[in-house]
Amino acid sequence: MAASHQANKHAFLSMAPPPNYVAGLGRGASGFTTRSDIGPARQTGPDPSSSKREEGAKDDEEGEDGQYDDRDPENETGLFVGGPYEQDDEEADRIWDAVNVKMDERRRAKREAREKAELEKLRAERPKIQAQFADLKRGLGGMTESEWESLPEAGNLTGKKRKKSEKREARETGRSYAVSDSILLGARDQNMSENALSQDQMDTEGSTSSKQGIMTSLTEIGEARNKIFSHNLDQAGTATSLGGSASTIDPKGYLTSLSSLPTQSTAEIGDIKKARSLLDSVIKTNPSHAPGWIAAARLEEVAGKMAVARKVIAQGCDHCPKSEDVWLENARLNNRDNAKVVLAQATQALKGQSVKVWLKAAELETDPQSKKRVLMKSLEFLRESVTLWKELVNLETDPAEARTLLSGAVGAIPSSEALWLALARLSPPTEAQKVLNQARKSIPTSHTIWIAALRLWEQTSEEATDATQTRLDGMMSKAVQSLNQKGAVLSRDQWMEEALRVEQEGSPMTAEAIIKATLALGVEDDEDRRIVWVQDAEAAKDKGCVATARAILTYTLRLFPDRASIWRFAIDLEKELGDSQALEALLERAVTSVPKSETLWLIYAKTKWDAGDIPAARQVLIRAFEKNLGSEEISLAAAKLEFENGEKEAARLLLERARGEVGSRRVWIKSAVFERDEGRASNALEIVDQGLLKYNDEPKLWLMKAQLVQIESVSPSREDGIRTAREALSKATRSCPTSIAVWLSASRLEEAAGLAIRARALLERARLANPRNEVIWLEAARVEDRSGSPQEYRRLLSRGLQECPSSGLLWAESIFAEPRSTRKGRSVDALKKSGDDARVLCTVAQLFWTEGKYEKARHWFDRMCKADPKWSDGYAWWYKFEMVEEHGGNEAGREAIVEMARKNEARYGEVFQAVNKSPERISGKWTMRQVIEEVASRLVLKK
Structure with a gap:
């Protein structure tokens, strides 16, 4: 009992202490806790996030970049790695992971495209072996069993691999193997040279020749070869120097030719x-x-x-x-x-x-x-x-022999279209027709042979008559029916291509026959047919196939005779590519089919007028007025015809009649302009007053009244005329507050009278009535410039650009308002803001002009005309530039500018309109060149 008690005396030392036990705490000792005392008691299970953080911190500490080096006070990476991982940290990590996933999804398409491109580039530079032999592997699928059996057996590589592995093992382990004596002797004798000759190699005299007399000394063989080679070179050089025949060996350039041979790296x-x-x-x-x-x-x-x-x-x-x-x-x-x-x-x-x-x-x-x-x-x-x-x-080379050969060819291959057509081309017309008939029987599904038969008929006809066209139309209809019965159905687009090809090859009547027989295929709805056919005609016109386009339009107008737009297209086609007789016939059909179309009547009359047949043009307008009673366009056209041909009294009567029957704004304005240009200002003023009674809101009538009252003032003094014009323009601003021309005329009237203050006030009212208007802002700035206030001039331009930031008119004016040193920067801003406005481009060209960079100026003038082809002042600026010979200008260049303006129908511009409305221009005495010259003379280049 005592022994067992003695054995278990210290058994408690191996037992686990109670929780939170501190030794000696009851005796007043101060306890302490170590990490080994706590153990896993503070954490019931492993925290994966904490372990990941610790592993990450450990990896970072083991890194070579030294990011946790305490010696760097600014390095804050991983600063809180050792802290507790709480729920907030977990939520933050989850949010950041979601953000990272979202960003990765956004970049996935670009990343995958970049990786795919890199992979393709890598595969192109370093293709895999399997890609290189992909075609050969596919070819193995067609091999037969006998071919597979005939493949040679691959060599046994196991011994080679075993030897390599044994050598590698020997190097690693340091083991060596005994080599037999035969291998050592063979290696010794491998590179050994024999210095003595055998007995059978030596003859009785000790020479180095064999029994057959063949030299065996390598040295003597080389010397003999060199002697022969030198002899050949000397012989070739001697023959060349003595004037003999040319040799194939050039002794001087032999080594050079050797060095010029292509070498491979x-x-x-x-x-x-x-x-x-x-x-x-x-x-x-x-x-x-x-x-x-x-x-x-x-x-x-x-x-x-x-x-x-x-x-x-x-x-x-x-x-x-x-x-x-x-x-x-x-x-x-x-x-x-x-x-x-x-x-x-x-x-x-x-x-x-x-x-x-x-x-x-x-x-x-x-x-x-x-x-x-x-x-x-x-x-x-x-x-x-x-x-x-x-x-x-x-x-x-002999046509008869060629026909004989082709006859044998079509007999051997009767299904070949090419051979039949070749035989028909080489045969006389009568024989060719028989050949094509035989070809149709042999190949009943060939449309090419039918077309060849039509072309042969057209070419053999004496002249292109209606009977010939009728015959071709019947043949083509029969061809389409026959091909449909045989199942050789072609689409409408295919027939269209054939028609275009046939016309380009010189058979317009055949092309017309094809169009008439096949145009309606595949199109059912009337509206669709009209649109599709007009598009086909436009395509044919663009390709230069006039007959095809005319045939399409003729067929279309037969089904839609009341469509004025189709008649207009057909008339334009005849004007551009047809003749005058066909055009007049087409116009007569057009006005007969659509008598209510004023445009067609006016085109008809203008055509007669341009041809010099004034009576016929007059008759056309009379017929047009009968069909369109009260037509403004026809009435004014008739008056213009009489006026420009010297019948001014007839023109006045026509205008008077138009005022009574039509009475439109335009008629009253044209009547007043006619009287004013004829020098009858009082009659013009009377007409204007009558027109204002009906159309009080017409700004042109008010402007004409302001102009006429200054001419026909009651008092001979200038002040009375200005006062009367001021009253008229004051009424005009109230009746037409949105008319910019009225406000500008009123302002310029006050400025001409010396009242710049009133001019500024009128322009201020105009800006209130018409906000964000670039013309009014430009006029206000120019008033200050003419008044001698440059600061106010630039300020108003700046204000105008704030309200109209994309105005090319204001930007062009502001460039020359800057000092010379800042004009280039201003022009760059103008080009960006205005979007290459023609006025800005013209100003940039003037800048290069003033700097003497003439080629650049010419380039910018060309850009200006392309940006706005109808701006006439731009052509005048370019014409003025080309008038100076030191700029490289010449008569051909100036004529090209005038022709460009005429072709593009340039019709507006600040200076151009003032010149274009002059009496000389209105009477028809000035040409486009004279107008541009006059405009150019009024333009002033700023320095």
Whole structure:
């Protein structure tokens, strides 16, 4: 009992202490807790996030970048790694993970595209072995069992691998093996040289010749070769110096020619070796694969080994005797004589069934008779080859012999359209018609033969008459029916292409017949037909096929005679590409079909007028007015016709009649303008007053009144005229507050009277009535400029640009308002803000002009005309520039500018309109060139 008690005396020491036990705490000792005391008690289970953080901190501490180096006080990376991982930290990590996933999804498309591009680039630079042999692997699918059985056995590589592994093991373990004496003796004698000659090599006199007298000393052989070579060079040089025949050896340039031979770099040689090994594997693995032999031969050709290339391709012919490509490659690699032999063997191997081989054989012949003989021989094997027949016919120079050959060709190949058509072209017209009839019977589904028959009929007709066209229309209708019955149905687009082709080849009547017979195919709805046919006519016109476009429009107008737009298109076509008689006939049909179209009547009258037939134009307008009573356009056109042809009284009566029957704004304005231009200001003023009673809101009438009251003022004093005009313009601003021209006229009237203050006030009112208007802002700034206030001038321009930031008018004015040093920067801003406005481009051209950079100025003037082709002041600026000879200007350049303005119908511009409305221009005395010259003379270049 005592023993057991003694044994268990210290058993409590091996027991676990109670929780939170501190030794000596009851005796007043101060306890302490270590990490070993706590153990896992503070954490019931492992925290994966905490472990990850600790592992990350550990990895970062083990890194080489020193990011947790305490010596760097600014390094805060991983500062809180050792802290407690709470719920907030977990939520933050989750949010950041979601953000990272979202950002990764946003960049996925670009990243995948970049990775795909990099992978494709890598595959292109360093393709895999399996990609290089992909075509060969696909070719293995067509191999037969006998071909598989004939494959050579691969060598046993296990011994080689075992030797390599044994050597590697020996190096690693330090073991060595005993080598037999025979191997050592063989290695000793391998590089050994024998200095003594054997007894049978020496004769009785001790010479170095054998029994047969052949020299065996290598030194003497080399010396003899050098002597022969030197002798040949000396002989060639002597012959050249004595004026003998030219030698093939140039003794002076021999070494130079050797150095000029193409050399290959180490990389190229390595690539050739790799390719040679790969192709060698291909042709050994599959000897019947023709492309492999061709590739191997071409590789040797690239490497400069033509003999090897010929040998390889010859082997290819032996292994692939049924491949015409191999035979053709063999012929290409040989000279002409050898190539003939090769092709003869090819015809035997291919039993004469290769068209390419026969054509190549004919090509190798030098004289036409030999070529014919080869082709005739080929037709014995390939009688149905169209290509061989064509080649044989092309070699024949006699038309009769060619017809004979083609007769035999169509007999051998009756289904060939090309041969039938060729025979018809070479035959006389009567025989050609019979040939085409036979061709239609042989090939009933060929539309080409039908078209050839129509073209033959058109060409053999004595003249293009309506009867001929009717005959062609009937033949084409029959052709379409026959082809439909045989199942050879062509679409409308295909027939359209045929019509365009036939017209381009010189058969317009046949093209018209095709259009009439096939235009309605595949289009059902009337509206769709009209739109589609007009589009077809436009396409034909763009291609220059006038007959086809005319036929389409004629067919369309027959079904839609009341469409004025189609008549307009047809008239424009005749104006551009037709003749005057056809145009007048078409216009007569147009006004008869659509009598209510004022535009067609006016075009008809203008055509007669341009032709110089004034009475006929007058009759057309009379007929037009009867069909369109009260027409403003026709009434004014009639008055203009009489006025410009000197019948001014008749024009006045027509305008008076138009005021009573039509009474439109335009009629009243034209009547007043007529009286004013004739010098009858009082009559004009009376007409204006009557017009204002009906149209009080017409600004042009108010402006004319302000102009006329100054001319016809009651008092002879100038002040009374200004006062009366001021009253008229004041009423105009109240009646027409949105008319910019009225406000500008009122302002300029006050400025001309010396009242700049009133002019500014009027422009201020105009800006309130018409906000964000660039013209009003420009006029206000120019008033200050003319008044001598440059600061106020620039301030108003700046304010105007704030309200109208994209105004090219204001930007162009502001460029020259700047000092010379800042104009270029201002012009750059103007171009960006205005979007290449024509006025800004013109100002930039003027800048280069003032700097003496004339070519650049000309370039910018050209850009200006392309940006706004109808701005007339721009043409005048360019014309003014070209008037100076030191700029490189000449008469041809100025004429080109005038022609460009005339072609683009330039019609507006600040200075141009003032000149264009002058009495000289209105009376028709000035041409476009004179107007541009006058405008150019009024333009002033700023410095």
